[in-house]
Amino acid sequence: MTRFLERIRTQKPLIHNITNVVVTNFTANGLYAAGASPVMANAKEEVEEMASIANALVLNIGTLSSEQVESMIIAGKAANKAGIPVVLDPVGVGATSFRTESARTILEQVNVSAIRGNVGEIANLAGLSAQVRGVDSMGEFDMDELLSMAYKKIQVPLAVTGELDFITDGKEKAVISNGHPLLTKVTGAGCLLSSVVAAFLAVEKDVFHAVTGAVCYYGIAAEEAASKAKLPGDFQIELLNQLYAVSDDLIAEKSRSVLGKLGSDL
């Protein structure tokens, strides 16, 4: 038993988020619910110091500005120097060239521990958007190919989330079927997951298992929430409740992940 949540709730890792203005509140409340300590800081005058005292860093490009890119790179380098994990959420990569270029600049300048995005974002980040057109259905076979190709280009552990969630570190692969469609009706559901991934990485050095654990936990919390709340306003609040209520034991009981080698059929 890995008991990630117990570790998070005991260690209360400080998660430094440089994130978009839409999800700040929801992300902070979600991190508190999981047991972590959130902090948000964007100014280039302070991100180096803040990242240095944090236990993990999240870079989310959802409402990017050029000043924020600069801060992300300063914070990312400080995180690298301090040896803490860095999660990149490439929100909307491919929608504008500013986002695509900024995400690539961050990847060039910062050693990122893991990237979480939807299939379109990961494909765009890897420069594969032409090849993967139509992959939105996320058929198992295509996704394995996408994961392999994307990992080859990006060389960073990936979590591609959607109806099914796919995680790879270039060798191992996990396919997770926890989760619920109501997550697509709550803004920032993906962004919060990226910050939860950072909280797991803050307490576990094995990136593949930490990311897989975070994605299972989040999907199970969503399932629990959806069993109580059928409408999106209620679901958003109930998700916070369940991120707080779900335990390592419930994860052990309810997780539906299939593990294997990248390139193998699961």
Next chain:
Amino acid sequence: MTRFLERIRTQKPLIHNITNVVVTNFTANGLYAAGASPVMANAKEEVEEMASIANALVLNIGTLSSEQVESMIIAGKAANKAGIPVVLDPVGVGATSFRTESARTILEQVNVSAIRGNVGEIANLAGLSAQVRGVDSMGEFDMDELLSMAYKKIQVPLAVTGELDFITDGKEKAVISNGHPLLTKVTGAGCLLSSVVAAFLAVEKDVFHAVTGAVCYYGIAAEEAASKAKLPGDFQIELLNQLYAVSDDLIAEKSRSVLGKLGSDL
């Protein structure tokens, strides 16, 4: 039957919001609940591209900066070029000269499809604040005069919302009595309505009918929410639930709008 919601829920129009930092989350969740796809992007480096792939643009000046005004004008011109509707929400116009001047600059530089505000904002935007002092009671006669005068100055379809809602395109007028006082206890209730108006305009070219439809829908969702939630925290969440649950059929059943010519008693 116009069935606006069915169209929104089928077409999932992408609504690009350049809005204030108070309402970003609530606006995004409200647009998801209505069936649209929200995107927020503020940077001058990307707003032209983002507006070009969107189906409607919202410009909300609630926490304006000079950089944001610049972005709004770039995005507005791109929206005009792409032929997509633009909604202006002149939050707090009249409170500071920066807001008043910025709103007027936007109106000079961008072809706006509709403006939604409260009576004070619309009066200030039209330079009528002196004449309409005391109109806050929104007596029917005074409102008709205000609408006529404001339209004459601004030459853009207007939705003036409050205890009653008034919509005009310079010829037609609608007076809507749907809605609920609890809306005044939720921050961003007006801002979200402006974004919902944009979603309706994204699926219907007839501005007057689209705006009237959006305002009816929103008022009915508020009534449904108030029948379940009596306190403002609950109401805020229940409003999101009801924006999701309300159907075109319920709108047809519950809308209370009176239509006529601008300048006529209704």
Next chain:
Amino acid sequence: MTRFLERIRTQKPLIHNITNVVVTNFTANGLYAAGASPVMANAKEEVEEMASIANALVLNIGTLSSEQVESMIIAGKAANKAGIPVVLDPVGVGATSFRTESARTILEQVNVSAIRGNVGEIANLAGLSAQVRGVDSMGEFDMDELLSMAYKKIQVPLAVTGELDFITDGKEKAVISNGHPLLTKVTGAGCLLSSVVAAFLAVEKDVFHAVTGAVCYYGIAAEEAASKAKLPGDFQIELLNQLYAVSDDLIAEKSRSVLGKLGSDL
């Protein structure tokens, strides 16, 4: 009977918040629930005018930028000129030197009416962090010493909130035991309290009694909320409900404050 809430709900004071991007929505909804009128404005072009028409100003440094510091000083000076109260919330002071220096610059340039923070923030602001290490347990004796030392350095009425809340104006002291641990699971719970303090100061010139009243009210609302909501998502919403529902009579019935002289055992 001081009946602060009745005054707030009658006068609806306009509270100008220059605050962090995490708590804008929650702060605005909390102020509405209390009966006040929130406004957020950050741009240096408009903060002087906005502060001049407001009834109180809140400066919260939770996601500071150098532009925002500049705006805070402009707004603070306008508030001083207009004779309205100014509340400083030194979020995260001590975490980075940018925050510490910015908070001190604000205190040098602006006459602040009251400061609300947790024990670490107040100790850092007063340059006492070395002496008070370990005070987090907030033992009564140490807190009295901290309050005396911090007031001597800062010379501004202080509200130090935590498991117990301590208020002093340099002469009087109040210790309040209202409140609930679930407040620590909601982001912005402290930030909103600072804005509620500003609303109380807007209707009551006696700073010590206004701050004490605000902290009691907030703690009682939290207790009422916790009696209905056991999980953090629900609690966040129920706190807004109870800020709306709590009355002056309930405060008179449920407040648990002990008053005395600073330097005395209570």
